[in-house]
Amino acid sequence: MALRHAVLAALLDGEYSGYQLAKGFDIGVANFWHALPQQLYAELAKLEREGLVEGREVVQETRPNKRLFRVTAAGRAELEAFAEAPSKPSFIRDDLLVKVQAADRIGTTAVIEQLEERAVAAEAKIQLLGALLRQLRGDADEEEFLRRGERIGGYLTCLRGLTFEQEHRDWCRRIAGILRERQAGHVER
Amino acid sequence: MALRHAVLAALLDGEYSGYQLAKGFDIGVANFWHALPQQLYAELAKLEREGLVEGREVVQETRPNKRLFRVTAAGRAELEAFAEAPSKPSFIRDDLLVKVQAADRIGTTAVIEQLEERAVAAEAKIQLLGALLRQLRGDADEEEFLRRGERIGGYLTCLRGLTFEQEHRDWCRRIAGILRERQAGHVER
DNA sequence: AGAGTCATGTAAGCTGTTACATGATTCG
DNA sequence: CGAATCATGTAACAGCTTACATGACTCT
Numbered sequence: 001m002a003l004r005h006a007v008l009a010a011l012l013d014g015e016y017s018g019y020q021l022a023k024g025f026d027i028g029v030a031n032f033w034h035a036l037p038q039q040l041y042a043e044l045a046k047l048e049r050e051g052l053v054e055g056r057e058v059v060q061e062t063r064p065n066k067r068l069f070r071v072t073a074a075g076r077a078e079l080e081a082f083a084e085a086p087s088k089p090s091f092i093r094d095d096l097l098v099k100v101q102a103a104d105r106i107g108t109t110a111v112i113e114q115l116e117e118r119a120v121a122a123e124a125k126i127q128l129l130g131a132l133l134r135q136l137r138g139d140a141d142e143e144e145f146l147r148r149g150e151r152i153g154g155y156l157t158c159l160r161g162l163t164f165e166q167e168h169r170d171w172c173r174r175i176a177g178i179l180r181e182r183q184a185g186h187v188e189r
Numbered sequence: 190m191a192l193r194h195a196v197l198a199a200l201l202d203g204e205y206s207g208y209q210l211a212k213g214f215d216i217g218v219a220n221f222w223h224a225l226p227q228q229l230y231a232e233l234a235k236l237e238r239e240g241l242v243e244g245r246e247v248v249q250e251t252r253p254n255k256r257l258f259r260v261t262a263a264g265r266a267e268l269e270a271f272a273e274a275p276s277k278p279s280f281i282r283d284d285l286l287v288k289v290q291a292a293d294r295i296g297t298t299a300v301i302e303q304l305e306e307r308a309v310a311a312e313a314k315i316q317l318l319g320a321l322l323r324q325l326r327g328d329a330d331e332e333e334f335l336r337r338g339e340r341i342g343g344y345l346t347c348l349r350g351l352t353f354e355q356e357h358r359d360w361c362r363r364i365a366g367i368l369r370e371r372q373a374g375h376v377e378r
Numbered sequence: 379a380g381a382g383t384c385a386t387g388t389a390a391g392c393t394g395t396t397a398c399a400t401g402a403t404t405c406g
Numbered sequence: 407c408g409a410a411t412c413a414t415g416t417a418a419c420a421g422c423t424t425a426c427a428t429g430a431c432t433c434t
Contacts (some may be wrong), residue, residue, distance in 0.1 A: 032286035
């Protein structure tokens with residue numbers, strides 16, 4: 001299983017609705033898992049049927065009602081079992097890498113553009129993660145926070161996300177530069 | 190679509206059978222896409238029905254016969270269209286990150302072990318990719334090769350894989366260290 | 379007035395994983 | 407003699423994406 005554990009981990013921090021998770025999956029937890037709203041609604045319904053989360057209806061006057069979920073004891077046990085089971089290997093799965101792989105055989109112009117767009121997007125995410133990290137650690141410096149902070153899980157995963165995005169940005173810029181120079185050299189077909 | 194383009198990109202380098210692709214997906218192309226043999230056989234059959242690849246039977250005496258595939262003109266056109274279409278954003282999707290996220294709420298011992306195993310696996314992959322890169326660029330140094338080499342696509346994607354694995358290894362070691370120290374500090378439940 | 383946000387879902391289709399099945403050859 | 411390699415698939419299931427559907431409220 002997959003998404004279910006990401007959802008359970010996200011819900012350890014408090015109560016969230018499907019909608020809130022769908023938003024939040026773009027920051028915090030989202031560094032390492034993404035999901036569309038539809039999938040989250042479906043997964044929450046399934047987790048509730050299995051008794052791993054509990055939902056309660058929150059009536060709102062000016063907006064549609066929502067259902068907030070929290071992890072049950074059974075859900076926590078499920079997460080613990082998951083943590084002890086072997087992990088599947090991680091890998092990058094990325095359209096752009098496929099395109100770069102083929103870049104010397106097919107046209108490079110579009111690929112260069114996409115690399116540059118990606119670099120910009122990565123930079124934006126770096127800023128976002130930097131702000132999130134500062135916010136999570138508060139006044140403390142990083143070392144101090146990691147030694148004594150209460151909730152460091154999210155911080156640690158954001159650190160991974162940050163270096164990933166930095167490498168991603170640097171690679172995109174470098175490859176775009178290399179391909180551009182090669183275009184300038186031999187005449188582009 | 191997804192796997193189909195990774196397969197087409199891999200087949201640009203020459204003729205391969207499903208079995209060979211399944212092996213090769215663990216090196217080269219595999220830095221950014223992985224697939225099980227079953228999926229490759231299915232995808233190759235589909236690509237052939239659609240006329241994007243062509244297979245030819247190679248009769249072998251001492252081993253089972255095999256079918257070697259190469260990309261057709263239509264397949265190349267398909268790849269070119271793919272390269273010009275916008276790419277989906279890339280993200281890490283990793284069980285271990287889910288576990289680290291929850292690590293301060295559930296038991297950490299198993300997670301620390303897995304982080305250390307991962308670091309070892311990452312190190313092995315780093316060695317492998319380093320060797321592959323040296324082999325691809327031959328005698329030339331990297332800058333020279335990237336300026337004038339014929340087939341640099343695979344090299345560029347391996348570079349991405351290499352830094353990814355290095356960051357992955359470093360992160361695993363650092364997080365394992367942090368979690369271990371915290372275990373030593375406050376008594377483990 | 380139109381776009382965007384809050385809020386939740388269903389249904390269909392595509393992609394990916396796991397289990398099962400076969401059979402000869404080579405290596406230790 | 408047993409395990410691994412070469413070589414190809416089928417079938418069932420799980421997971422993910424895309425399209426469709428609804429409806430009130432808020433901001434420009």
